[in-house]
Amino acid sequence: MSDRTKLKRLEKTLLDMGSALVAYSGGVDSTFLLKVAADTLGDRVLAVTASSAIRPGREVAEAEELAAALDVRHIVMATNELDDENFATNPPERCYHCKRSLLSKLLELAREHGLRWVAEGSIEDDTGDYRPGMAAVSELGVRSPLREVGLTKAEVRELSRELGLPTWEKPSSPCLATRIPYGIRITTEALSRVERAEQLLAGLGLRVSRVRVHGDTARIEVPRGDEHVVLAGGNRESIVRGLKAIGFRYVSLDLEGYRTGSMNEPLGEKGQT
Numbered sequence: 001m002s003d004r005t006k007l008k009r010l011e012k013t014l015l016d017m018g019s020a021l022v023a024y025s026g027g028v029d030s031t032f033l034l035k036v037a038a039d040t041l042g043d044r045v046l047a048v049t050a051s052s053a054i055r056p057g058r059e060v061a062e063a064e065e066l067a068a069a070l071d072v073r074h075i076v077m078a079t080n081e082l083d084d085e086n087f088a089t090n091p092p093e094r095c096y097h098c099k100r101s102l103l104s105k106l107l108e109l110a111r112e113h114g115l116r117w118v119a120e121g122s123i124e125d126d127t128g129d130y131r132p133g134m135a136a137v138s139e140l141g142v143r144s145p146l147r148e149v150g151l152t153k154a155e156v157r158e159l160s161r162e163l164g165l166p167t168w169e170k171p172s173s174p175c176l177a178t179r180i181p182y183g184i185r186i187t188t189e190a191l192s193r194v195e196r197a198e199q200l201l202a203g204l205g206l207r208v209s210r211v212r213v214h215g216d217t218a219r220i221e222v223p224r225g226d227e228h229v230v231l232a233g234g235n236r237e238s239i240v241r242g243l244k245a246i247g248f249r250y251v252s253l254d255l256e257g258y259r260t261g262s263m264n265e266p267l268g269e270k271g272q273t
Contacts, residue, residue, distance in 0.1 A: 001150065003151070003155040003158055003159055004159075006149045006150060006151050006155065007036070007159055009149040010036055010145055010146065010149045010151065011036060011039075011040050013145050013148060013149060014036065014037050014040040014041055014119075014145060015040055015041070017041075017116060017117045017119070017143065017145075018041075018044065018116050018117075019041060019044035019045070019114070019115045019116045019117070020037055020041065020044070020045055020046075020110075020115055020116065020117045020118070020119045020143070021045075021046045021047075021048055021106055021109060021110040021113065021115045021117070021118045021119070022034045022037055022045060022046070022047050022048070022119050022120075022121075023048060023050075023102070023103070023106055023118065023119070023120040023121070023142075024047040024048060024049050024063060024067065024074070025049065025050075025055075025059065025063060025121070026049065026059055026060070026062045026063030026066055026067075026167070027059075027121070027167065027170065027172065027173060028153070028156060028157060028160060028167050028168065028170050028172070029121035029122070029123055029146060029153075029156055030120070030121035031066055031160070031165055031167040032121075032146070032156050032159065032160045032163070032165060032167070033119065033120075033121045033145060033146055034047050034067070034070060034072060035070055035160075035163055035165060037119065037145075038070055038071070038072045043073070044115070045072060045073070046072075046073045046074075046075065046109075046110075046113055046115060047063075047067050047072050047073065047074045047075070048074075048075045048076075048077055048106055048109060049063045049064070049067075049074065049075070049076050049077065050076075050077055050078075050079045050102055051076050051077065051078050051079070052078065052079045052080055052081055052082075053080075053081075053082060053176075053188045053191045053192070054081055054082075054098075054175040054176050054177050054186075054191060055175055055176070056173065056176065056195050056198075056199075057195070058199075059173055060076060063076075064076065066166070066167070075109075077105065077109070079101075079102060079105070081098050081101070081177075082186060082187070082188060084097055084098075084101060087101075087177075087186070088185060088186050088187075089183075089185060089186075090177070090180060090181075090182055090183060090184055090185060090186050091182065091183070092132070092182050093132045094132075094177065094182070094186075095131065095132045095133040096132040096133055096135055096136055098133065098175075098177075099132075099133030099134075099136040099137065100133075100136035100139070100140065103118060103120070103136055103137065103140050103142050104140065106118045106142075107140060107142070117142075117143050118140075118142045118143065119142070119143045119144070119145055120137060120142055120143070120144055121144070121146060122134065122137065122144040122146065122147045123146045123147055123151055123152060123153055123156060124146075124147055124150050124151055124152045125152050125153050126147065157169065171207055171208045172260070176191045176194045176195055177191065179194045179210060179211060179212050179213055180194075180212075180213050181212075181213070181214065184213075189247075190213060193213070193246050193247050193248070194211050194213060196246050197211040197218060197242075197243050197246055197248070198210070198211050200238075200239065200242045200243070200246075201220070201222075201230075201239070204229060204230075204235050204238070204239075205229060206222055206226060206229055206230075208222065208223055208226075208258055209221065209222050209258070210258060211243075212254075216247075216248055216249035216250060217248065217249065217250040217251075217252060218243050218248040218250070218251050218252065219252050219253075219254050220239070220251070220252065220253050220254060221254045221256075221257060221258040221259070222253075222257065222258050223257055223258045224257040224258075227253065227257070230253055231253070239251060
């Protein structure tokens with residue numbers, strides 16, 4: 001089935017839904033979903049973005065700008081995942097507790113606004129990953145329209161490009177908690193260190209990077225071929241100096257390079273982290 005055919009099916013699915021609250025992160029998938037929902041349902045769509053310590057501030061700001069550009073009603077909702085011990089203690093099923101709590105709040109908000117459904121941006125590719133949060137989606141009856149019509153990441157990117165969405169080539173940006181090994185308590189301080197460290201790397205021109213936290217060691221992952229950016233000229237000294245100022249004692253470069261799910265490797269699974 002072509003991506004254009006899937007787009008038509010998506011439009012029909014949204015029309016049949018009638019109205020929707022879209023869980024909107026500002027990423028590739030949720031932006032595409034919001035665009036098609038807005039084009040299809042008009043003012044019967046509400047976008048809601050969660051804002052908390054686990055989400056980079058720049059991502060929330062970009063989501064606000066995009067929602068305004070799409071002329072969609074948009075709410076930024078403060079959440080505090082660290083208040084939940086099931087999340088803060090960082091078990092492998094952490095994402096389940098986070099997703100269930102968030103979606104429960106969104107379902108209540110949808111009812112307050114008279115909207116029939118809550119929709120989120122999971123895609124066909126997500127069915128093969130380690131994603132405990134998907135169980136919460138299913139349990140709560142939340143819709144995943146992109147996945148329902150079989151859209152893949154590559155297809156969403158291509159359709160986003162055709163629709164003129166600036167997110168079509170945006171790198172994935174999962175929550176900051178994914179940088180901390182399972183079983184190590186998640187704190188506001190640790191999340192802030194990760195955010196500042198990755199902002200430093202982005203400032204050197206790295207579009208994709210991860211700073212994984214192992215005690216007082218920062219393990220930097222960048223795509224293969226980008227190692228020279230980390231090591232070139234004064235960048236190495238700037239990174240070491242900057243990350244130590246943030247609070248890391250040791251700074252390392254992972255020679256395997258960036259890969260999704262490296263924190264899930266001890267579980268024998270791959271996930272989008």
